[in-house]
């Protein structure tokens with residue numbers, strides 16, 4: 001039997017399971033990586049995402065070669081032509097691939113008609129395998145993040161003191177999520193100059209004239225494991241001490257605040273979740289950092305990230321088609337060109353995403369996704385946009401975060417209530433409203449903030465459904481206090497907003 005290994009673009013780690021299964025005798029097992037230009041034309045992508053993935057693949061191929069592997073790197077239109085040729089050249093009888101994280105690509109591999117046997121090796125880029133998550137989930141009525149996270153802390157012995165959480169509590173959120181103060185001294189993010197390989201990838205993408213979103217340059221993301229480790233180190237020394245405290249703050253001109261910027265690297269395999277968690281835990285012990293920041297960060301990686309991956313594979317393949325609120329408005333055009341909206345919060349964040357491919361969690365959830373939810377945009381349209389716009393977007397993380405958490409389109413499999421908010425929240429957590437033409441305090445005047453009339457109209461439109469969730473009763477009680485006249489004005493503003501200029 002001759003085994004060959006196909007390394008996919010988000011599996012760039014020497015210990016990934018397919019490579020690890022052959023590492024005893026590297027020279028004997030040919031390896032292939034393929035850049036397919038057809039594949040990236042199936043949907044628009046952020047130009048920088050394409051640069052990141054292809055440049056990281058090319059760098060990883062070099063790393064494998066210098067480590068003694070026999071590597072073929074193919075730049076091609078499709079995947080199948082170079083695969084067939086390589087299988088024939090090396091007389092490969094078994095093609096090994098680590099199981100893709102995304103279901104559609106796994107399906108694609110299963111449907112391949114190649115002249116050899118195809119073997120999928122279980123994915124080891126996550127701490128919880130699909131089976132382990134199923135086992136945890138199967139006996140539970142509700143799949144609560146909090147329960148899963150605590151189980152993870154115990155299972156991997158992270159921030160534990162015997163069988164108790166360090167500090168006596170599992171959660172320090174009361175100390176976190178502070179609104180931004182004026183004149184915050186924020187850290188500078190660690191960026192990199194593109195090297196020769198990255199420049200050649202940028203040139204290729206420009207030549208291909210793809211339908212890309214956002215600006216391809218300046219490209220400043222890391223593209224190697226070494227750079228990804230530098231970003232993690234920078235976060236731990238420069239940003240960690242305030243991570244939790246200002247986790248939800250949004251400030252004009254501050255793209256990254258105290259966030260780690262590691263999601264693109266984790267999602268490509270350049271960093272591994274356990275090394276990130278261990279490094280954070282070690283920083284806590286050696287630097288005596290405040291526990292609220294450390295626990296808040298570990299909750300993201302050990303809790304949320306693993307939970308999202310687990311839910312994605314635990315639910316049926318049609319999870320992404322969910323539309324609990326039956327929302328069908330098209331995505332407003334300004335999502336593709338942020339300068340076209342007068343809403344300052346959206347404009348600031350959209351133009352930032354065009355420049356960088358990045359926005360932090362609250363910008364994604366409470367502004368970009370929240371607006372689509374309360375305005376009644378189709379969940380699938382906003383999901384496709386998120387997929388196109390972000391540097392770290394993949395199917396597994398998109399469906400759960402956008403369809404589930406952001407749009408509540410799964411009817412509450414993942415979140416216990418919709419993340420819907422008016423200008424009150426945005427004003428509390430950011431400085432955007434101060435520079436906006438809309439009136440953040442009004443919900444029915446001609447200049448009322450659209451987040452306000454859409455929020456109250458959303459609550460009114462879905463009153464009955466929201467009542468069934470229990471956790472919305474307090475806000476529904478406030479809805480009752482609005483007079484029928486004002487409610488009619490709110491509804492008319494919401495309906496009239498959907499004019500041609502906005503869609």
Ligand code: FAD
Nearest residue numbers: 259260261262263300304305360361364365392393401406
């Ligand atoms: P930090 O704030 O520094 O957090 C540390 C790490 O925790 C992140 O790098 C990430 O790996 C992990 N994490 C935290 N929350 C989540 C979560 N909900 N799901 C998965 N991982 C999480 N994350 C992506 O990786 N890709 C996406 O395409 C993506 N799209 C999102 C869309 C929406 C609508 C929402 C609400 C969230 C989305 N997230 C996505 C989750 C989260 O917003 C990003 O992981 C995070 O903002 C990345 O920035 P960071 O590395 O600076 O994260």
Ligand code: SF4
Nearest residue numbers: 343345433436440449
């Ligand atoms: Fe956004 Fe409304 Fe605030 Fe303007 S007033 S920044 S639209 S929340």
